[in-house]
Amino acid sequence: MNAPELPKSFERRETEFPNPLPRPEGELDALKKAWKAPKGLSFITAVNNTYVGLWYVGTAFLFFILAGILSLIMRVQLAVPENDLVSHNLYNQLFTMHGTVMMFLFAVPAVEAASVYLLPNMQAARDLPFPRLSAYAFWAYFVGGLVFFGTIFFGMSPDGGWFMYPPLTSTKYSPAENADWWLLGIGFIEISAIAGAIEIIVGVMKTRAVGMSLDKLPVYSWAMLVFAVMIVIGFPAIILGTLLLEMERAFDWPFFIAERGGDPLLWQHLFWFFGHPEVYIIFLPATGMVSMIVPAMAQTPLVGYRLVVLALIATGFLSFGLWVHHMFATGLPKMSLSFFSAASTAVAVPSGIQVFAWIATIASGRMKLTTPSLFVIGFLFIFTLGGLTGVMVAMAPFDWQAHDSYFVVAHLHYVLIGGMVFPLFAAIYYWVPVASKRALSERLGRWVFGLMFLGVNVTFLPMHITGLIGMPRRVYTYPVGMGWDALNLVSTIGAFMIAAGVALFLVDIARNFRFAGEDNAGNVWNASTLEWLPNGNYATRSIPSVVSRDPLWDQPNLSKDVEDGRYYLPGTATGGREALVTSPFDARPQYILQVPGPGWQPVLAAVFTAAFFLLLTVKFVFTAVICGILALGCVIWWLWETDPGPVRPPADIGGGIVVPVYVTGPMNHSWWAMIVLMVVSGMVFTCLIFSYLFLWLVNPGAWPPQDIRIPDWIWPAVSAFLYCGSAILIAVASRQLRGEDRRKPRPVPILIGVALLLVGGASAVDLWAQWQTDLSPSAHAYGAAVYAITSLQIFFVLTTLVMGIYTIARWLAGKLDTVRRTTFDNTMLFWYYTAGQGLVGLLVVHGFPRLTGGV
Amino acid sequence: MSGARTLQVLLALGGMIAWAVQFTIIYGVTSTLCGRGWADATIFGIGIVPLTILTTTLATLSAAAILLAVSLREDRRLRIRPASATDSFLSHAGVLINGFSLVAILWNGVPAFILPACA
Numbered sequence: 001m002n003a004p005e006l007p008k009s010f011e012r013r014e015t016e017f018p019n020p021l022p023r024p025e026g027e028l029d030a031l032k033k034a035w036k037a038p039k040g041l042s043f044i045t046a047v048n049n050t051y052v053g054l055w056y057v058g059t060a061f062l063f064f065i066l067a068g069i070l071s072l073i074m075r076v077q078l079a080v081p082e083n084d085l086v087s088h089n090l091y092n093q094l095f096t097m098h099g100t101v102m103m104f105l106f107a108v109p110a111v112e113a114a115s116v117y118l119l120p121n122m123q124a125a126r127d128l129p130f131p132r133l134s135a136y137a138f139w140a141y142f143v144g145g146l147v148f149f150g151t152i153f154f155g156m157s158p159d160g161g162w163f164m165y166p167p168l169t170s171t172k173y174s175p176a177e178n179a180d181w182w183l184l185g186i187g188f189i190e191i192s193a194i195a196g197a198i199e200i201i202v203g204v205m206k207t208r209a210v211g212m213s214l215d216k217l218p219v220y221s222w223a224m225l226v227f228a229v230m231i232v233i234g235f236p237a238i239i240l241g242t243l244l245l246e247m248e249r250a251f252d253w254p255f256f257i258a259e260r261g262g263d264p265l266l267w268q269h270l271f272w273f274f275g276h277p278e279v280y281i282i283f284l285p286a287t288g289m290v291s292m293i294v295p296a297m298a299q300t301p302l303v304g305y306r307l308v309v310l311a312l313i314a315t316g317f318l319s320f321g322l323w324v325h326h327m328f329a330t331g332l333p334k335m336s337l338s339f340f341s342a343a344s345t346a347v348a349v350p351s352g353i354q355v356f357a358w359i360a361t362i363a364s365g366r367m368k369l370t371t372p373s374l375f376v377i378g379f380l381f382i383f384t385l386g387g388l389t390g391v392m393v394a395m396a397p398f399d400w401q402a403h404d405s406y407f408v409v410a411h412l413h414y415v416l417i418g419g420m421v422f423p424l425f426a427a428i429y430y431w432v433p434v435a436s437k438r439a440l441s442e443r444l445g446r447w448v449f450g451l452m453f454l455g456v457n458v459t460f461l462p463m464h465i466t467g468l469i470g471m472p473r474r475v476y477t478y479p480v481g482m483g484w485d486a487l488n489l490v491s492t493i494g495a496f497m498i499a500a501g502v503a504l505f506l507v508d509i510a511r512n513f514r515f516a517g518e519d520n521a522g523n524v525w526n527a528s529t530l531e532w533l534p535n536g537n538y539a540t541r542s543i544p545s546v547v548s549r550d551p552l553w554d555q556p557n558l559s560k561d562v563e564d565g566r567y568y569l570p571g572t573a574t575g576g577r578e579a580l581v582t583s584p585f586d587a588r589p590q591y592i593l594q595v596p597g598p599g600w601q602p603v604l605a606a607v608f609t610a611a612f613f614l615l616l617t618v619k620f621v622f623t624a625v626i627c628g629i630l631a632l633g634c635v636i637w638w639l640w641e642t643d644p645g646p647v648r649p650p651a652d653i654g655g656g657i658v659v660p661v662y663v664t665g666p667m668n669h670s671w672w673a674m675i676v677l678m679v680v681s682g683m684v685f686t687c688l689i690f691s692y693l694f695l696w697l698v699n700p701g702a703w704p705p706q707d708i709r710i711p712d713w714i715w716p717a718v719s720a721f722l723y724c725g726s727a728i729l730i731a732v733a734s735r736q737l738r739g740e741d742r743r744k745p746r747p748v749p750i751l752i753g754v755a756l757l758l759v760g761g762a763s764a765v766d767l768w769a770q771w772q773t774d775l776s777p778s779a780h781a782y783g784a785a786v787y788a789i790t791s792l793q794i795f796f797v798l799t800t801l802v803m804g805i806y807t808i809a810r811w812l813a814g815k816l817d818t819v820r821r822t823t824f825d826n827t828m829l830f831w832y833y834t835a836g837q838g839l840v841g842l843l844v845v846h847g848f849p850r851l852t853g854g855v
Numbered sequence: 856m857s858g859a860r861t862l863q864v865l866l867a868l869g870g871m872i873a874w875a876v877q878f879t880i881i882y883g884v885t886s887t888l889c890g891r892g893w894a895d896a897t898i899f900g901i902g903i904v905p906l907t908i909l910t911t912t913l914a915t916l917s918a919a920a921i922l923l924a925v926s927l928r929e930d931r932r933l934r935i936r937p938a939s940a941t942d943s944f945l946s947h948a949g950v951l952i953n954g955f956s957l958v959a960i961l962w963n964g965v966p967a968f969i970l971p972a973c974a
């Protein structure tokens with residue numbers, strides 16, 4: 001079903017409103033009722049972005065404090081030479097946990113969390129398109145993160161540094177479970193981050209205020225869009241890396257063991273392909289926040305909007321060209337390194353553009369020196385310094401000098417604290433009035449800023465010198481008389497100044513933060529964007545149509561008109577929760593999305609998923625598998641309630657626009673999510689193929705090793721044939737499901753059933769073909785790589801099996817017909833992907849060794 | 856997402872995609888050739904590594920240049936005959952991004968002329 005054609009002119013109509021006043025009796029009450037959060041114990045099943053967003057931000061902040069406490073312990077230990085407060089072993093765990101928790105449990109989740117809260121408000125959407133997915137992402141992170149952190153109390157924390165280089169982290173040198181905690185814990189948190197990213201991409205593209213076309217999108221939305229795309233591209237690399245390392249540790253498949261054809265450098269590639277963009281992944285949302293705060297504080301539109309958007313996009317691309325710059329000291333050819341040096345310097349340009357845009361904005365308006373402004377200025381100062389030392393480190397020769405010294409520690413903290421912590425504090429001070437009945441205190445805020453700003457410089461400025469005069473990083477103590485004593489003491493004092501600032505901030509929160517339903521503090525800064533409209537649990541009363549980037553400045557009566565319900569969809573059309581889906585470019589209304597409400601499913605699914613991973617870590621395989629099955633069950637229970645179908649005829653949302661309450665095909669939001677999921681899967685697979693080729697590169701003359709027989713070509717041919725056959729059957733089923741008449745064609749479940757047998761058969765044939773050649777996955781990296789590709793494929797085939805059976809069940813339950821077919825479409829897309837990945841896998845595994853002839 | 860819009864986005868992002876292609880090829884090829892010690896091979900007396908970098912750079916550079924020209928024309932057309940705000944935004948973004956990519960691609964190719972292939 002397609003959305004009706006809309007009049008082109010609706011963007012321009014300002015004088016007349018889509019909906020007349022007075023609004024009918026009970027309209028607002030129905031809206032309130034639909035969006036009410038559950039009470040009592042079931043409160044935790046709430047999925048409204050306002051609740052989940054706040055819990056999410058709060059949890060991220062909790063991890064900031066916990067990791068901060070670890071750093072204080074380290075600083076106390078290092079305050080004086082030859083201190084024995086903590087042992088060598090514990091210190092290793094401390095810095096690993098501090099780095100890991102800050103990067104994975106604080107920085108990325110914090111910016112993602114803020115966007116769960118802010119994005120829908122800023123785009124005047126009622127909620128994100130998949131509220132239960134955000135709830136799932138949050139609870140998975142909450143449970144998984146806390147347990148992961150808890151390992152520090154049992155001395156079981158990982159201790160291999162936050163980038164976990166093998167061979168240090170291989171079974172040989174780290175036989176205990178510490179490393180597994182990192183691999184499974186972090187791998188799992190990344191999955192939650194990807195779930196959030198899918199939500200953000202679809203949210204930015206599809207749920208916006210009417211008329212908020214791409215050129216009027218808030219810079220923050222742009223930043224989050226680029227952020228989410230970068231997560232989708234970058235995180236699969238680390239997921240694959242952790243998977244490979246965990247397989248090496250669990251099954252002895254030697255991906256990183258040099259004696260058996262593996263290479264520890266492979267880890268570094270996978271890690272930094274994610275790890276460098278990670279810095280920008282953290283940094284971009286922060287700049288997006290700054291780009292919202294600066295215009296509000298200067299009371300003038302952002303200068304150079306288009307250039308800033310260009311800068312965001314360019315940063316997104318260029319940051320992927322940087323990974324090897326962390327490996328300057330590993331003896332790669334100079335020429336290859338120079339490409340990375342080139343990209344490292346190039347990426348400074350877009351950052352520079354943004355800085356100039358902010359300064360120009362400040363200069364063209366009148367900046368009020370509020371607490372958010374102070375944090376922004378602090379950010380500019382600290383981040384610029386960090387950027388300068390970054391350029392120094394980017395010069396390869398200098399890096400060889402400073403490598404692994406405290407200079408790097410100083411640089412890293414200037415960039416991360418300047419680039420992310422300060423903007424985050426600015427954002428909290430700036431946006432609290434949206435969420436709370438009272439704004440935070442300006443007076444306390446100044447003190448918080450002062451203490452933190454001084455503290456950061458007192459802590460980390462001296463570290464540049466400590467590093468240059470030779471103090472290496474990651475040492476738990478140092479001897480007297482190296483000239484490092486005084487500098488270290490100063491750094492420790494600085495660290496406590498930061499801590500005092502953070503403590504004061506908590507006091508401010510405790511005194512002034514009061515969760516607001518409909519009575520928030522309001523637009524205290526006279527800002528221009530939509531999150532400052534009056535709102536409640538249901539977000540804004542009606543969905544505004546905007547004509548500029550600064551609607552609250554350019555459409556004078558907007559707040560009142562929105563609140564009175566004069567704009568689009570002022571009530572609920574289906575009686576439940578709904579969001580208005582708009583077209584991705586011009587933001588024309590397309591259809592009404594029926595949004596799921598609160599439920600235990602995402603919470604339970606998250607708890608069981610976390611349990612699955614955590615129990616695997618401690619090798620309770622049986623219980624873990626049970627939890628895995630329970631998690632899967634909860635997900636199915638959750639999905640069962642989705643895909644409601646057209647529960648009513650198309651509804652009038654005002655202004656003569658009538659939109660359906662259900663669509664399928666490429667316009668549908670879950671279609672988009674599937675496409676993004678396929679990109680994620682495709683990236684995991686691409687990284688695996690890269691690993692395969694990389695291992696080939698380091699194994700001249702042994703690919704495959706002499707004694708290995710490659711399966712006869714007939715096997716892959718049969719397997720490929722079966723993959724194609726299954727995809728064709730699905731295509732036939734899709735044709736059967738065409739039409740507007742709500743038929744339930746009989747052949748559909750049969751076609752899916754046969755297709756299931758074919759994909760299952762395809763991957764079984766391939767596995768058997770490898771098996772009967774006696775290829776061992778643990779004898780040599782070749783076998784490990786082949787079996788890794790096969791195993792990943794088996795995982796996808798199993799997922800397809802579950803989805804196929806689920807789709808058949810939907811048909812049997814009468815929940816699938818020619819109109820109500822989103823479930824089928826999702827399965828279909830995934831099916832095509834699985835078949836395609838299977839074919840490419842066969843081509844590589846069977847074709848490549850024949851092509852190179854073992855060279 | 857309609858076909859015309861997809862084209863507009865591709866046009867706007869094309870330069871950066873060209874940059875990514877160039878980066879992948881020159882990095883992939885030099886690491887492979889150097890890693891396997893095949894870098895001494897020459898074609899027409901030019902080392903195979905500089906040759907790949909040169910041809911890849913030229914190819915992607917011209918791709919970016921063409922994209923830039925197209926988006927400039929598009930931008931001018933829209934300025935004379937204004938269409939929707941989205942259209943002019945996309946074409947303008949195309950000019951900026953493709954222009955930037957041109958420089959980034961050039962910058963990436965420079966090492967080929969000043970550094971030894973594999974050392």
Ligand code: HEM
Pocket residue numbers: 068071072074075095096098099100102103107160161162163409412413416417420421459472473474475495498
């Ligand atoms: C708030 C004040 C902070 C203090 C006092 C602090 C202190 C420290 C110290 C003492 C180390 C260990 C240095 C070593 O022994 O090599 C360290 C490492 C590190 N910190 Fe921080 N830090 C702070 C904030 C942050 C933040 C906000 C982040 C990230 C968002 C961060 C990320 C890291 C990372 C990634 C490492 C490297 C860990 C490793 O070597 O594996 N830190 N920090």
Ligand SMILES: [Cu+2]
Pocket residue numbers: 275276277279322323325326
């Ligand atoms: Cu980096």
